[in-house]
Amino acid sequence: MTSPRTYSDFSQPLWRRVLLTREMAVIVLTVAVVLYSLANVPNFDGPLTVQFLLQDIAPILLIALPMTLIIITGEIDLSVASIVGLSSVMLGVLHDNGLSVPVAAVLALLLGAACGALNGFLIAYVGLPSLAVTIGTLALFRGIAVGLLGTKAVTEFTERWTDLATDTLGSSNIPVVMVPFVVLAIGFSLLLHFSTFGRGVYDIGLNDEAAHFTGVNVARTKWILFVLSGVVSAFAGVYYTLRFGSARGDNATGMELQVIAAVLLGGVSIFGGRGRLHGVIAGVVLIGVIASALRLEGVTVNVTNIIIGLLLIASVISTPLLSWVATRLPRKAPPSEEPTTPKQATPAGV
Known part of the structure; x- marks a missing residue:
């Protein structure tokens, strides 16, 4: 008799599951671009480059965390x-009318939560398409x-x-804003990759009706994600305002496209059901x-936007390309089954 076959008999080797992914491709490309820039771009290795780079991408890093979960649900x-612009204005107006920055910031975060709750209610409970709803609230907010x-x-x-928003950790060039980002990144990673809530997020992205029948509260999950998106966007708006020392209604105009581009470039499928946070951060x-x-x-x-746009298109094309390559690679053959019929006894004397 043969031993029963297990899942590992049919699975791909670990190195393929780790290396042949979009997330790993983005990480390798990021390292390559950094090394090339250090060697060839004047002043890229300067002492303030890391500080300004992290300060520039901090709002995108923050908003990309909940956006990843939202896009995974489809x-x-x-x-x-x-919401960044509205929370910025709220912070400025309240502070201009006598409230302290911490109190005004908390109220701005509550406003962001309310904006996210409105989006989530219309999408999760009313059943309207998220693209149409958020285009409308984009203009409204x-x-x-x-x-x-x-x-x-x-x-x-x-x-x-304002000094705190531009300050660094000790004598390093790491901005203080990286501390709340790391805390949020760990929290969202645990939520997505190590919790039943996160498994429900993936299930919704693959098939929300099937997820409902397996016990996932689809509407509540989506509503929570949009509320989280609103709160984190408002926090990014508070940071954005204090960093530049200016509250304006047009702050962060167009940032949503940068966030979505980074999320898709990081390996999240626009059709839902697939994606990991480490790829998005990369x-x-x-x-x-x-x-x-x-x-x-x-x-x-303008030229920078063209290059990033081409890179995003290439990343979208890479998904079917990697799938095609994976299907062409040889897999471990399952163990052959031996015949189960008993052998006939050999006649005596033969």
Whole structure:
């Protein structure tokens, strides 16, 4: 008799499952771009490059965390940059009317949660498509932000808080904002990859109806994700405002496209059901490094956007390409089964 076959008899080797992924490809490409920039781009190895690079990508890193989970469920949130702008205006208006920065920031976070709750309610419970809903709230939130301040800007913020937004950890060039980002990144990683909630997120992305019948509360899960997106976007808006010392209704205009581009570049499927946070973080860093290196080379923003757009298209094409390569690679053959019929006894004397 043969031993029963197990899952490992049919699975791919570990090195293939680790190395032949979009996440690993993005990480390798990011390292290669960094090394090339250090060797060939003037002043890229300067002492302030890391600080300015991390400060520039910090809002995108923050918003990309909940956006990853939302896109894995098969939804999308295009209103995140407008929530950044609205929370920025809220912080400025409240502080300008006598509230301290911490109190105004907390109220801005609550406003972000309310914006996310509105998106989540319309999408998860009313059943409207997320693309249409968040395009509408993108315009709504941005219109409210611009309407509150018009062409004016609030620039009188407590110096202690603006210095904190641009400060670094000790004598290093690591901005202080990386501390809350690391905390949030660990929290979202545990939520997505090591919890039943995260398994429900993947199930929804693969088939939300099947997820419902397996016990996943689809509506509640989506609503929670949009609320988290609103809160984190508002936090990014508070940081954005204090870093530049200016609250304006048009702050972070167009940032939603950078966030979505980084998430998709990091290996998350736009169709849902697939993606990992470490790939998304690498995607954000890759876009930031490319933009920083091209800026030091004197390349215009338009050319930078073209290059990043082409990179994003290539990353989307890589998904079917990697799948095609994986299907062509030889797999471990399952053990052959021996015949189960008993052998006939040999006649005596033969």
